[in-house]
Amino acid sequence: MIGRPDPRPPARPATCPEELTDGPFPDRGARLPGLDPEITAVLTEESAALDEGEHQAWLDTLDPAFRYEIPVPLLREDPVLPRHSPSAVLFEATKRVLELKFGRAGLLQAWSDRPATTTRHFLGSVRVFAAPASGVVRADANLLVTGNRGTEHTVLVSAARQDLLRRRHGRWVLLRRRVLLDVEVATHEQLSVIF
Amino acid sequence: MSFGADDFVRTIGRRAFIDSDVLDIEYDRVFHPSWQFIGFAGEVREPGDYIVRVLGRDEVVVVRGEDGEVRALHNSCTHRGTRLCRASLGNTAHLRCSYHGWTFANDGRLVGVPALRSGYAPDFDRAEHGLPAARVACRRGFLFATWDAAAPELEDYLGEIAWYLDALLDCGAGEWEVCGPPQRVRTKGNWKIPTDNFAGDGYHMRTTHRIALDQGIYGDTLADGTRGRAGTDLLAVNIATRGGHSVRAGYVLGSGRSLEDRDPADPQFPGYPPERWAELAAAQSPEQVRFTSHCEVAHGVVFPNTVFLSVAHDRAVGEDTDPLTRYLVVRAHVPVSARETECLYWTLVPTAMDQDWRRRSYRFQARTQSAGGILFEMDDFENFARIDAALARSAPGRGGPVDLTLGAGLGVPARGFPGPARAEVATLSEHNQRAFYRRWSELVGELP
Numbered sequence: 011m012i013g014r015p016d017p018r019p020p021a022r023p024a025t026c027p028e029e030l031t032d033g034p035f036p037d038r039g040a041r042l043p044g045l046d047p048e049i050t051a052v053l054t055e056e057s058a059a060l061d062e063g064e065h066q067a068w069l070d071t072l073d074p075a076f077r078y079e080i081p082v083p084l085l086r087e088d089p090v091l092p093r094h095s096p097s098a099v100l101f102e103a104t105k106r107v108l109e110l111k112f113g114r115a116g117l118l119q120a121w122s123d124r125p126a127t128t129t130r131h132f133l134g135s136v137r138v139f140a141a142p143a144s145g146v147v148r149a150d151a152n153l154l155v156t157g158n159r160g161t162e163h164t165v166l167v168s169a170a171r172q173d174l175l176r177r178r179h180g181r182w183v184l185l186r187r188r189v190l191l192d193v194e195v196a197t198h199e200q201l202s203v204i205f
Numbered sequence: 206m207s208f209g210a211d212d213f214v215r216t217i218g219r220r221a222f223i224d225s226d227v228l229d230i231e232y233d234r235v236f237h238p239s240w241q242f243i244g245f246a247g248e249v250r251e252p253g254d255y256i257v258r259v260l261g262r263d264e265v266v267v268v269r270g271e272d273g274e275v276r277a278l279h280n281s282c283t284h285r286g287t288r289l290c291r292a293s294l295g296n297t298a299h300l301r302c303s304y305h306g307w308t309f310a311n312d313g314r315l316v317g318v319p320a321l322r323s324g325y326a327p328d329f330d331r332a333e334h335g336l337p338a339a340r341v342a343c344r345r346g347f348l349f350a351t352w353d354a355a356a357p358e359l360e361d362y363l364g365e366i367a368w369y370l371d372a373l374l375d376c377g378a379g380e381w382e383v384c385g386p387p388q389r390v391r392t393k394g395n396w397k398i399p400t401d402n403f404a405g406d407g408y409h410m411r412t413t414h415r416i417a418l419d420q421g422i423y424g425d426t427l428a429d430g431t432r433g434r435a436g437t438d439l440l441a442v443n444i445a446t447r448g449g450h451s452v453r454a455g456y457v458l459g460s461g462r463s464l465e466d467r468d469p470a471d472p473q474f475p476g477y478p479p480e481r482w483a484e485l486a487a488a489q490s491p492e493q494v495r496f497t498s499h500c501e502v503a504h505g506v507v508f509p510n511t512v513f514l515s516v517a518h519d520r521a522v523g524e525d526t527d528p529l530t531r532y533l534v535v536r537a538h539v540p541v542s543a544r545e546t547e548c549l550y551w552t553l554v555p556t557a558m559d560q561d562w563r564r565r566s567y568r569f570q571a572r573t574q575s576a577g578g579i580l581f582e583m584d585d586f587e588n589f590a591r592i593d594a595a596l597a598r599s600a601p602g603r604g605g606p607v608d609l610t611l612g613a614g615l616g617v618p619a620r621g622f623p624g625p626a627r628a629e630v631a632t633l634s635e636h637n638q639r640a641f642y643r644r645w646s647e648l649v650g651e652l653p
Contacts, residue, residue, distance in 0.1 A: 100571075198390050
């Protein structure tokens with residue numbers, strides 16, 4: 011797997027949205043500017059749920075097949091080469107894993123969650139594109155997150171965020187999220203953020 | 206520092222974990238004479254492939270030359286000292302300085318000097334300006350390096366710990382693939398804090414990782430064994446060598462059972478597919494099987510700053526249909542300063558396992574004990590940061606030295622244990638940490 015791309019073929023037109031949660035992240039399809047306001051509103055509510063500690067409300071924005079991944083950043087000589095690994099991740103999660111994470115919040119021995127970190131997600135430049143499955147769109151955005159937890163735990167982290175959203179039961183839910191960190195080597199405080 | 210009758214360290218002064226003067230001494234006396242793990246041969250597979258790593262105080266370019274040899278070259282031009290490689294990985298035939306253009310072949314020779322004939326005296330000798338190269342040794346794909354020309358050969362340096370590393374690797378019944386490039390994270394706290402944690406700290410599991418155990422990410426057997434529930438016990442064997450290396454192997458056995466009660470005709474390798482157990486046993490020597498069979502978790506240190514962990518996780522972090530699945534992770538804890546450490550993680554998967562198993566093994570590592578492991582790893586980082594914060598906020602002598610006496614004098618020799626070096630049964634013990642700091646103190650000597 012060293013530096014090798016995912017051996018599976020690039021995402022092709024999927025027969026069902028769930029297929030898009032595994033393998034290479036789908037390329038951008040046609041630009042869909044008409045959806046920018048609607049998807050921006052969805053992502054704004056979703057970020058607010060994270061920042062305001064509304065964990066169940068946030069989990070409700072995730073499709074059951076949701077997958078979350080933070081690829082390993084790569085500092086390479088040639089600017090043309092990808093700046094993140096196609097196969098290695100700093101962290102990866104399903105909805106179940108994130109439910110376990112938020113299930114810790116009320117427990118006394120959740121040492122790294124108590125006291126809680128105050129986060130602020132600043133979302134910008136949301137652009138919506140077609141995705142290779144019916145009822146699915148890709149939304150790319152710039153993200154700045156701050157985190158504070160006492161005097162010694164202050165976080166500022168920027169990233170490109172790529173989401174797949176799916177229309178389900180009359181609303182948009184997150185099907186997949188890929189977080190491309192700008193920093194080559196993040197601190198543990200930065201990596202403790204849910205982006 | 207204080208020592209017990211066995212000359213193992215019992216206590217260690219707090220400044221060892223926060224003082225930059227101590228780190229300076231460590232660079233000279235601990236890191237310089239030691240072999241340090243710098244990555245895997247598979248990261249530099251082709252001629253010209255390079256990665257940039259830290260070796261003691263220095264940054265090195267680990268590069269495979271056109272002759273196929275892997276070298277660790279000082280990442281600093283011999284003209285003005287400019288950093289040569291700015292990227293972390295890549296492929297190049299030459300390392301060219303961005304300042305005046307001095308150019309080095311990927312074996313370290315200076316091959317290009319702009320204006321050499323017009324600007325330098327005739328006796329300027331390029332051969333005297335090559336890049337300093339550390340000694341490099343490759344063992345089963347693991348690359349180690351040292352700056353010390355007088356250091357023993359790697360095999361002698363590793364000593365008895367090599368037997369245990371081989372046993373963990375041979376349990377995979379073939380080659381291993383590295384899921385690279387490595388995960389990296391900067392953490393608060395001195396490099397020795399996470400390192401001694403891996404040497405033998407089973408003690409922190411019930412507190413630091415109580416929730417992970419309760420949430421079932423270790424499956425029932427290890428979690429219940431650790432907590433002494435459900436009729437099982439975790440029985441751990443500690444092995445520490447004179448060289449400061451160590452391994453702690455945890456076996457989940459029925460309550461009141463001993464290691465001798467395992468049926469040698471029925472070896473079990475939890476976390477690997479049961480239908481493959483006979484094949485895995487056949488790939489090992491009988492002595493290795495006696496070490497690996499029924500072992501739920503094994504972790505340890507290759508002195509000074511490389512650690513390893515082999516452990517199985519349950520479907521709690523996967524799908525309902527997922528079986529208990531093992532992963533093997535190797536880590537390097539590289540000082541950034543006396544109070545900050547960069548951790549690099551490489552996950553290894555046996556090529557004998559099918560693609561789904563390997564993918565699941567890597568995912569289970571990524572979801573738990575990875576650089577971004579919010580379910581598990583962050584609680585360790587939290588403790589390392591809390592240690593750092595409190596030690597740095599202590600007046601000299603306040604609170605006394607760091608205590609390492611857990612289990613001292615209580616370990617029982619592991620009768621008939623197959624591997625070399627003294628093995629003692631003590632599930633909760635700081636035996637391995639005491640041995641780590643014994644070697645550390647031998648090298649550091651008296652602190653000024």
